[in-house]
């Protein structure tokens with residue numbers, strides 16, 4: 174199963190979701206491919222934001238080797254599940270979709286129509302954003318495990 178996490182810059186939120194889900198899934202021996210991408214292309218090729226790398230490290234996750242990628246329409250074919258951090262990401266991803274099969278793969282990462290706050294402009298947000306993503310990641314893995 175191939176899972177893609179999407180945010181705007183692919184340096185703050187989606188790299189956290191990618192790293193957390195990869196580590197938790199591999200601890201459960203789930204043979205999944207996890208990746209992340211941004212709807213914007215400013216940071217392509219760069220590591221995650223140092224604040225995301227630091228908060229992840231403080232909770233026992235290493236995301237330092239991940240590099241930012243730009244979301245493209247081909248990813249709607251390539252991935253089975255595309256989980257986006259906010260409603261603008263949802264709009265931008267769906268704009269590139271070509272059919273209902275692809276659109277069905279796309280949803281918000283959080284449940285209850287909630288968005289993951291963009292922490293980019295506020296250092297204080299990285300810790301709560303990490304905890305929100307980690308909590309949801311655990312349930313998401315349980316949910317997706319039942320689909321195999």
Ligand code: 4NP
Pocket residue numbers: 180181182183184185186187211215291292293
């Ligand atoms: P992300 O946060 O979408 O969680 O990676 C952002 C990172 C960079 C920018 C915006 C949001 N930016 O405008 O460069």
